[in-house]
Amino acid sequence: MQAQHRGMNLIVPDNxxxxxxxxxxxxxxxxxxxxxxxxxxxxxxxGAACPWCTSLEWIWQDVTGKGTIHSYEIVMQAIxxxxxxxxPYPVVLVELDEQRGQPSADEGLRLISNLVSDDFTAEKEENxxxxxxxxxxxxxxxxxxxxxxxxxxxxxxxxxxxxxK
Amino acid sequence: xxxxxxxxxxxxxxxxxxxxxxxxxxRAMGVEAVRNAMNDAGLSPGDIDGMLSYHGNDSTSATAIxxxxxxxxxxxxxxxxxxxxxxxxxxxxxxVMEVGMxxxxxxxxSMNGYSEVRIGGTGARAATPVRGSELATRPYxxxxxxxxxxxxxxxHMHDYxxxxxQVAHVKVAHSKHASNNPKAxxxxxxxxxxxxxxxxxxxxxxxxxxxxxxxxxxxxxVTSADRAKDLRQRPIYIMGVAGRVSKPRxxxxxxxxxxxxxxxxxxxxxxxxxxxxxPEDVDVTGSYDAFTFTTxxxxxxxGFCKKGEGGTYVSSGIIELGGQRPNNTSGGxxxxxxxxxxxxxxxxxxxxxxxxxDYCPRWQxxxxxxxxxxGQCRQVKDPEITMNLGWANPTTGSALIxxx
Numbered sequence: 001m002q003a004q005h006r007g008m009n010l011i012v013p014d015n016x017x018x019x020x021x022x023x024x025x026x027x028x029x030x031x032x033x034x035x036x037x038x039x040x041x042x043x044x045x046x047g048a049a050c051p052w053c054t055s056l057e058w059i060w061q062d063v064t065g066k067g068t069i070h071s072y073e074i075v076m077q078a079i080x081x082x083x084x085x086x087x088p089y090p091v092v093l094v095e096l097d098e099q100r101g102q103p104s105a106d107e108g109l110r111l112i113s114n115l116v117s118d119d120f121t122a123e124k125e126e127n128x129x130x131x132x133x134x135x136x137x138x139x140x141x142x143x144x145x146x147x148x149x150x151x152x153x154x155x156x157x158x159x160x161x162x163x164x165k
Numbered sequence: 166x167x168x169x170x171x172x173x174x175x176x177x178x179x180x181x182x183x184x185x186x187x188x189x190x191x192r193a194m195g196v197e198a199v200r201n202a203m204n205d206a207g208l209s210p211g212d213i214d215g216m217l218s219y220h221g222n223d224s225t226s227a228t229a230i231x232x233x234x235x236x237x238x239x240x241x242x243x244x245x246x247x248x249x250x251x252x253x254x255x256x257x258x259x260x261v262m263e264v265g266m267x268x269x270x271x272x273x274x275s276m277n278g279y280s281e282v283r284i285g286g287t288g289a290r291a292a293t294p295v296r297g298s299e300l301a302t303r304p305y306x307x308x309x310x311x312x313x314x315x316x317x318x319x320x321h322m323h324d325y326x327x328x329x330x331q332v333a334h335v336k337v338a339h340s341k342h343a344s345n346n347p348k349a350x351x352x353x354x355x356x357x358x359x360x361x362x363x364x365x366x367x368x369x370x371x372x373x374x375x376x377x378x379x380x381x382x383x384x385x386x387v388t389s390a391d392r393a394k395d396l397r398q399r400p401i402y403i404m405g406v407a408g409r410v411s412k413p414r415x416x417x418x419x420x421x422x423x424x425x426x427x428x429x430x431x432x433x434x435x436x437x438x439x440x441x442x443x444p445e446d447v448d449v450t451g452s453y454d455a456f457t458f459t460t461x462x463x464x465x466x467x468g469f470c471k472k473g474e475g476g477t478y479v480s481s482g483i484i485e486l487g488g489q490r491p492n493n494t495s496g497g498x499x500x501x502x503x504x505x506x507x508x509x510x511x512x513x514x515x516x517x518x519x520x521x522x523d524y525c526p527r528w529q530x531x532x533x534x535x536x537x538x539x540g541q542c543r544q545v546k547d548p549e550i551t552m553n554l555g556w557a558n559p560t561t562g563s564a565l566i567x568x569x
Binding site: 005006007008009010011012013016018019023043044045047051070071072073074075076077078079080081083086087089091093106107108109110111112113114125130147149162164 | 285286287291292294295296297298300301302303304305306307308309312315316317319320322323364365366367368369370413414416417419420421422423424
């Protein structure tokens with residue numbers, strides 16, 4: 001798989017045993033995590049072994065794509081040329097609902113992504129805050145390649161909402 | 166294994182000028198830095214038989230540097246690495262000498278970090294294809310160090326109430342120090358308001374929260390305490406070292422929190438017991454200032470204050486010259502120049518010698534005024550112990566404790 005996105009050449013070769021299944025599912029607008037066949041724990045990023053039991057056996061497991069903003073930043077000066085017209089844009093660290101606080105209290109399935117509005121423009125800064133609920137959405141970069149992004153959900157926030165001022 | 170405390174010493178340090186347009190190769194700069202450090206130590210080419218360097222595909226091999234200077238090595242390696250490699254390579258040099266592979270090691274870092282391969286990730290680095298682990302961040306416009314580290318600082322602000330104004334004091338302190346450093350790229354003193362009013366890079370980071378991309382080369386020479394006795398400079402003893410200690414899931418540390426925790430949480434339990442001291446015994450710190458907040462995060466994680474109180478610590482005056490425990494007295498990466506950590510170890514070495522190159526007329530004789538006003542002195546009075554806190558990223562760091 002290969003796609004041009006904001007001036008970047010995204011490449012997922014056929015032998016990319018880490019990412020190929022992730023982006024094959026994304027093309028079908030499904031968010032998946034690697035799940036260990038030995039201990040059943042989900043993991044992200046999709047590494048080659050289970051970091052908790054070292055098993056090399058895994059399957060791709062669908063997740064809900066629902067989560068909470070754990071941290072974020074608002075990029076004001078883009079580094080990559082293709083992002084300059086998109087700035088300012090939010091980069092969010094999303095904690096998924098699945099496996100929160102497991103297998104130890106400080107762990108979770110956390111992804112870096114962009115927070116976007118319904119038309120895939122960058123979400124406005126005033127709407128980005130730690131604790132807000134989000135859900136996955138997929139940007140079709142090309143017929144073969146889709147990128148998981150997140151948008152604000154209708155659900156009430158998870159605990160107190162905190163915003164950088 | 167026996168404790169190696171005080172068994173090895175830093176005997177020579179050297180660097181090139183810090184510029185943004187060196188106009189020459191990393192090879193030419195590296196040669197000059199190693200040569201300066203050899204002269205500083207009083208060593209000739211035949212005395213150096215080990216060489217280590219680190220790079221990000223932006224430097225020159227030890228084979229070129231050693232050959233140009235007529236040095237035949239019994240050991241060399243060029244290691245891929247950025248920040249926090251300095252302390253780690255000093256530890257590696259000790260190990261290599263301990264097993265008898267060589268006797269004296271020159272460690273160098275050479276980079277045209279502004280004019281050639283820009284450290285910030287702009288230019289050629291931004292244009293390379295995105296694959297593998299980069300797919301987790303770069304498609305979302307997260308590439309530079311600032312962009313990669315910002316969520317860590319943001320979460321620290323959320324968890325502990327740390328403010329932009331508090332960490333701005335790190336830049337204020339380091340600019341004060343740089344104003345007394347003839348080598349510093351930025352010598353102008355700045356205020357907290359200057360930092361807060363500088364343009365945004367990525368919220369919560371302003372331009373003046375970020376360090377300088379710089380062209381330079383640096384070198385540190387390490388040998389055994391026995392050999393150090395006969396050399397030109399007062400030996401500076403290595404009490405303890407921790408190299409590239411990492412948090413769990415170092416490939417993507419966000420998945421193992423608290424994300425406001427940094428690698429010093431683990432490194433402190435290696436380096437302090439090895440040195441047999443605690444934070445309260447340290448006179449000068451060199452907490453890596455890739456950004457203002459990286460200095461803060463490490464100082465609190467190593468126990469110079471309680472976890473979460475780093476903002477208060479760095480804004481209290483403690484870290485300024487004249488304060489209880491100055492940090493990065495050369496001006497560090499924020500003001501002297503960006504070297505991936507080398508200049509902070511070089512500065513602490515000079516502090517312990519009492520031979521900081523400030524504007525005091527007789528600094529070369531070790532005579533200082535201790536007047537820290539602008540354009541004057543930056544020598545700390547009689548420091549006994551210094552500590553470097555090296556930073557690669559929130560997940561990886563190193564530490565080095567030196568004494569005179």
